[in-house]
Amino acid sequence: MQIKRPYLVELFTALALLLAPFVLPHLGFSPSTINRILIWGLFGLGFDILFGYTGLLSFGQSAFYGTGGMFAAYLLTEAGFPYVMLSIVIGAVVAGVVGYLVGLIALKRTGIYFAMITVAIAEVFFFAEFNPLSAYTGGENGLPGVPTPVFNLGFTVLKFDTDWTMYTFLAFWYFVGIVIALRIVRSPVGAILSAIRDNPLRASALGHNIHGYKLTAFVVAAIYAGFAGGLLATMQGFMPPDAFMFDTSGQLVMQTAIGGAGTLFGPLIGATVWLYLSDFFQNVLHLGPTWKLVLGIVFVLLVVFLRRGIVGAIDDLYRMARSDRKNTAEPVAASSEAKAAAVEAMPARRRDGAQTSGPILQATGLTKRYGGLAANSDIDFSVDHGEMRGIIGPNGAGKSTFFKMLTCEVEPSAGKIVFEGRDITGMGVTDVCQLGLTKSYQINQLFDRLTVRRNLMIAALGETRGKFKLDLFKSIRSVPGLEDQVERTAALVNLTARLDTPVSELAYGEKRRLEIGLALATSPSLLLLDEPLAGMSPSERVETVALLKSIARGRTMIIIDHDMDSLFELVGKVTVLQEGRVLVEGTPAEIKTNAKVQEAYLGGVHGEVA
């Protein structure tokens, strides 16, 4: 819905912001409550990009909210700086810089570690504000006397010193905030952020510097927080020290979860529910401090039963209603699914001066030891340009470890890997993918919550943009050649009819094809396929073998598989691994009759193939 009418969301937001002051007071909202909702909503926009889109749950946003607000308030009160708006912007920038520094530390770890570190860091800010810096921040008294904004336009002077004029001021900035956030979310960076949330390992394997993008999201969230903090100071005429409290971070997290993470509007909706209920419980029901208990219980129930919050639930209902109508039309679409035999594979990358003959990849003395166990020892391996190479070997022969070393997912204990004349040993999976070497995984590594189209886009973006680029405000649809690359890859792996289906709804065989499609969309010059046929039915295998043949043109491929009949049909040369060493190398015909190979498998061949 966002794709077809890009400005619809902005339009509705603007309308809602215009109507709110006429509607909400009748529902029992006071103007100051509405203003506070807008500030929380703005604060939450950045947090939602960090948590909802990138999957990084920070419990330390209070640090940036407080820092931005305190800095602006200090400028406006103690330092006597007269420009309100400029102070708020400076506060936001300072919060962004602080966010960058904090991010460098906090993003050293992910998951629960990240959550714990952000809590700890935010606590330090709290203590710093209260004590060592109290000369600047007013300690537990905060900074009173923050002026409201005044703009002298020459012909008239705009003052925002009443609740409703302040509303127009805040609504304007909320609107600016949502427009920017929407742009970020719809940019290539936004797509990569959601890829990081769903599968960071694959996102980096597709050539994206995920650490850089995570840090970007962290800084964006910090800037939003700092800006919201500055608005809070000018709205209240006072910068409260509570902004630094853990409760602030906690409330933001809860509001976002209640409203729905990953929706941008979730925090605003969550803040509306939260502040309304807290006003209602305190002022109407006179519950006193018990309101927090009731809200805590409501929150727990929501997390347990309504996983995607209020906005998520509305979205689900909408989709359910839509798919009811669509279901009747579905079978027709499925049967008309065309075979994509005639599609031309997109060419492999060509680099200036790159050779097109001779070895593309050379590994010498490659060894991997895990403690005392040698998974690979002293492997010499070379593949020529345009070759199709098969690798076989009994289970535990070290095939997957070998692949992981080639793609630089694991560092070899000894040995050297040269790709297109360049030593790539110890380079890292992201850089290697950027050079044109990538792998499809034995176990699907997809972005489950995204559509097939998004999945392929994320893969193709690595090639068009390099490993890190801050095109935060560029629409992903304006990336040249991206759409074409996606459509061609989809046609190749026969998923054109499924482009707009979320991955979680695909059948196993389709997921398997998408797995290959992801690797293919990076336009690799050397493609490694780790058991592409695993778990497929006989007819799917036939289709996939045909697919592999069609993508082989102009590309070098190395394939691991246990299905020897299919593999021998595909490749020109086979390397047999056994117990971490190269046993023998030769054409399929040679391998079939080789006594050593037969011995290695000891009849296991028949078992595996059958």
Next chain:
Amino acid sequence: MPASDRIIINLGTGSGVINWANFISQCFNGLVTGALLALISSGLTIIYGTLGVLNLAHGAMFMLGGYAGWVTYTYTDSFLAAVVAGSLFVMLVGVVMERLVIRHFYTRPHEDQLLVTFGLGIVFVETVRFFFGSLSQTVPPPGPLVGITDLGFMIYPTYRLALLGIVAVALLTLYFVLYRTRIGMIVRAGIEDSVMVDSLGINVYKVFMLVFGIGAMAAGFAGIVNAPVVSIAPDVGEAILVQTFVVVVIGGVGSFPGAVIGGLIAGEIISITTMFNPAYSQIMLFVAMTLVLVLRPHGLLGQAGRE
């Protein structure tokens, strides 16, 4: 709320005066603080290590222990009864919490687990506030442990001295349970590889419930034995939780020895910095955590790949 109230496990006496006697007594304070933090962090870390759930309500468990003990004390006038009742009550809360809520979150993302335990923590804190108000409460130390003891080189409050012993015994008990019993073997195996334990035909759910109970009890026990030193209030758990995180990050998640060492380090940092300037104790703690993160990202005794 003034900042000084929030440094809960801060046994600091006579801060600001810098001399040898003060230094030694601060080191002792650090040992007591550290031992308590070690105990609480062990609880958090064995739960995470075994169940894969970071319990953000762990601070609330500490607080609940204090309150359950205090309630028992007001009825029985017995400190021993308070300790026993406080610990058992928190263990029960842990078991029920695991059974009713946490169990349904094992297959959900980490973020959901954090959200729900965070929410439960709030519910616990606010429930206590609802029944007992926000005012802080005190539990006096048991009769024989009131007063001060002359150690020859310094005088030190008797109960704090005893507290060191009490917490050390608790840690040793936990060590014994983890390293010398069948259940402990399963827990440690689960920390290494929970899928494997599952496939060995061990009823992991029962073990999980028990581990959650024991982990919670460690915090609850610390909550009540610390009550004679620092008075209890509904939000005492929050600062404890933050310090526990620092301990776990320093020591390494899922590592019992890491929690103990991290706890002692954190305790000494807090106490010794307090001697110079209490305001910087949290900041120094953070500096230590940052150093560890930069030099050894997986913690002093943590293993790579566990997050």
